Amino acid sequence: MTLEQFTDKDGQLARRYEYDDGAVLAVDFGSQREDAAVDVVDCTVIVVVGDEQYEIDLPESADDANTFIKNGVLTVELEGDL
Template sequence: MKVPHSLENVDRDDVVVRTFEYEDGSVIAVDFGNSAADISMDILGSTAIIVADGEQYEFELPPEASDVSAQNGVLTIKE
């Protein structure tokens, strides 16, 4: 599963984007850092809107995405 383009180029230094590949699928984890412990998330069709630490990120979910969740400043997109 590819990282959405708008998340590849996140402007903030404290945001870390990682992809984990497993035998039965993959996971994209976006850690917005300590200052963004509370993430607000809306999914509208295939578009995700994330608000973290006062900044908004909007992107198309990968077609393979089966589960999207946010907890403790980390957004997780699972295949």
């Protein structure tokens, strides 16, 4: 799944912010989604929200990925030469 596919859903926001040493991906699942969970397996971010599962493939050039969900917003911090 690409980041742009998240914006196909009504009211859902997804952004990518580029920096010199990496990037940040942010996806808003809505503040009502306290049952969301996130994990990284190999180069894939797996997000489970209720009964739905989303997968985001990360660039292989990313050295490290830190993920967390707070108030329904998924944040993925990527380091490396993207």
